[in-house]
């Protein structure tokens with residue numbers, strides 16, 4: 001008996017990546033095209049919303065065309081058009097949502113709106129099709145995720161913990177009360193003069209640094225709290241680099257500029273910062289596991305998603321935690337940690353299989369639903 005294949009096109013434009021992907025049966029990625037806008041935002045040390053939405057407008061059509069070509073499919077072969085319609089920068093979201101609405105209307109294929117945060121937690125299920133000549137490719141694909149799961153989203157806009165009953169049903173256990181973890185990495189890189197985006201720059205610099213050379217404060221909030229806070233750590237790093245300021249706000253005058261840091265000092269501070277962030281996240285994961293076990297809701301897997309899940313130390317420490325606690329750890333391949341259309345198309349399969357779709361007036365919404 002053979003089963004029909006379900007082919008879904010996924011669009012992602014919530015922030016500064018213009019992305020489209022074609023995914024078969026919710027797991028097999030046939031094409032994953034991402035046009036990054038980093039070069040456009042670099043000089044501002046962050047994403048400028050107006051520039052981002054304009055760039056999405058210019059890039060989305062060629063990106064979609066390339067994804068279909070690489071996947072070897074046409075619009076006729078699609079079973080649905082999915083789009084990340086929340087959360088994100090509203091102007092950026094609108095570009096993707098309008099394009100998906102138009103494609104759905106023209107082709108008559110169902111339209112499926114996807115929550116970007118939920119999609120990050122779906123990403124570990126994605127599989128890249130091995131090249132036909134790749135003899136080392138496994139004949140058995142890794143199994144899909146086992147639920148219930150403890151899920152952590154760590155990205156430029158989000159830092160949240162969830163208990164997940166399925167890919168589409170989750171309850172938030174905690175979130176950041178100030179900066180998102182990726183935002184903290186990006187700001188720390190500006191303080192250290194390491195460039196943009198900051199996460200990968202700090203990750204690279206930290207490889208050459210000594211994390212013990214500086215002690216930065218770890219903010220764990222109340223003893224039982226599953227929320228996160230990174231603004232105190234960022235300020236501590238700023239004062240370590242530039243000294244205590246005289247005056248407040250824009251009038252603040254620092255003792256040093258930070259430009260006189262040696263390359264080794266930059267690497268040591270990057271390593272100390274990264275270690276402090278990662279250990280904070282590990283403590284929160286341990287607390288969440290303990291809490292869920294006490295409630296009789298012990299998870300079977302530990303799932304990490306979002307751009308910061310690309311961090312080499314976090315990946316290593318989460319794998320160690322999973323091993324120590326007997327949990328199956330699911331961390332996406334790096335290309336599926338960063339914003340992409342494959343996670344949107346993949347998660348849309350779960351909704352499509354269940355017969356759910358949206359109407360053509362699907363809204364773009366700045367906030368997450370989970």
Ligand code: KG4
Pocket residue numbers: 015154155156157158181182183185186197198199200203306307308309310311312337338339
């Ligand atoms: O998920 P994502 O691509 O976009 C949002 O949904 O926000 O995450 C982007 C964030 C940026 O803050 C970037 O600095 C961070 O992920 N990031 C990293 C690494 N690679 C990307 N942070 C730490 N280490 C990395 N290797």
Ligand code: ZN
Pocket residue numbers: 116120155156306307338339
């Ligand atoms: Zn994201």
